[in-house]
Amino acid sequence: MVFQPHRTGVIWGWLRDLRQNWTPSVNGTMVLPFAAFQILLPFSTTVKYSLLFFALALFLIALIVLACKMHQYYKYKASSIVKNKKLINGTNIEKKTEGNILVKSLSPGFLETAREEQNSKIQLMQKEMEKLEEHLTPSPPSTESLDDVGSDTEPHRSRGKLKFALNYNKKATTLLLNVLEATDLPEHSRDPFVKIRVFTKVDGSQSKVQSVLHERETRVLKNNRHPIFDEDFSMSLKDCQLSNLSLKLEVKDFDKYSRHTLIGEARIALKDLKVSETLEFCEDLQGKTKDIIGEVLISLKCLPTSQKIEVGILKFKTSSLSIIQERDVYARIDVFSNQHKQKHQKSSLRAKSKVTVFNETFLFSLPNPGKTHCLILLSLYETVENGRKLIGQTSLGNQKTKAEDGHWDLMMQTLRQPVADWHPLYI
Known part of the structure; x- marks a missing residue:
């Protein structure tokens, strides 16, 4: 300076x-x-009066802003008073719960409507769980298949008929199947097709385990309750005895975005098939039956302190003759507890073989294991070009319909210790 x-x-x-x-x-x-x-001051009179006028203008603007803010404040205060009066009159009263938490209590009419909707949802979920358990529970000699839980299983309801023809060529050891048509299908069926499986018994005629020898499908006929398929299939039966073979034809409703719905099935034992003679059949479609195609070794462990259950997929074995295909397999576990479906978990991919070893465990929440209604669904899939293909499924849990299964009871008797047991694999 x-x-x-x-x-x-x-x-x-x-x-x-x-x-x-x-x-x-x-x-x-x-x-x-x-x-x-x-x-x-070294300013002229004009500048002085200009500064004075500017100061007065700022003062007036400040007064106007203050008046606006005061008006907004009193307006907000008046509206809050009106709301408080409505709350006191019972339109929407805040009450303190037993846990000292303030919750809003709705009007009685709205409360009744909400409770009715909630009760209806609970009843619907219970019905779905009962239906799921009914489908997942095997009942000899035949039960509903696991891959068609949503299918209609009313015994007295007409499912329609299926016409087909069979011819066994003993010299070429081949079975010729001609799927002709389906008639009188239910109204809800829109895009029907036929899934074909040939089963053979394993380890003699007394064994319940079967092997999938062949699997085929017809084309899908859209918007047709009386589809005419007229398709021929040739399947080799080399090194197989007709007395151990059975043919199962499932009529399904095609669904592009979900699981195909079962309409009905027809089953034929090939032991009565005559050589070099074409036999034509017209069979009534029946409810879905399950077939055992292998076994899966599952371990269970209850952790009561952390309120969890450990489900382990150890290995599965199958006697399917089509196992030669080089594909990968994986397991998916779904757990339902008190009508609530938990997020499913998947195992890693394994090479497909006669005996596939996983040795993987998964944790699921299970509050109060002694009283919680629990259902475990284990599904085995193999990878194909278009996605996945179901190999088989099995279920276990503490539901009443599975009283013959002591695996769950054994787990509850040995807490914090894994318990393994074999379970049949159904398709």
């Missing part, structure tokens, strides 16, 4: 004049006359 002597002289002169103008008061103090405050 540059020191300027002439400005310093002016300031000292002004202070000297100020000191000379002090006058004593009655009390002996010095009084400064009004003339001492008349400091001249």
